[in-house]
Amino acid sequence: MTHHKLIIGNCMSMQEIPDESVHLMLTSPPYFNAPFDYKGLFKNYDQYLGVLNRVAREVF
Numbered sequence: 001m002t003h004h005k006l007i008i009g010n011c012m013s014m015q016e017i018p019d020e021s022v023h024l025m026l027t028s029p030p031y032f033n034a035p036f037d038y039k040g041l042f043k044n045y046d047q048y049l050g051v052l053n054r055v056a057r058e059v060f
C-alpha cells in the first residue's frame, strides 16, 4: 500500500525524512526571475544559487 505524507517545512533541512529512504524526488523550486511571486525571498542571485545548492545536497 502506498503511504502519502504532507510535510510543511524547509527543504534545505528535511529532518523528518530518514536518510536513504527516498527512491525518487521531484522538485518545483521558485524562479529567481519571478520576483512577482516571491518578493524579497532572495537578496541576490548568489543567495538563490546557494539555496538550490543546499537543497540539492540535502536531497542527495
Ligand SMILES: C[S@@+](CC[C@H](N)C(=O)[O-])C[C@H]1O[C@@H](n2cnc3c(N)ncnc32)[C@H](O)[C@@H]1O
Pocket (backbone or CB within 6 Å): 009, 010, 011, 012, 028, 029, 030, 031
Ligand atoms: C515554483 S513554486 C512551486 C509550486 C508548486 N509546484 C505548486 O504547484 O503549488 C515554488 C515553491 O517553493 C516554496 N519554497 C521556497 N523556499 C522554500 C524552502 N526553503 N522550503 C520549502 N519550500 C520553499 C515557495 O513558497 C513556493 O511555494
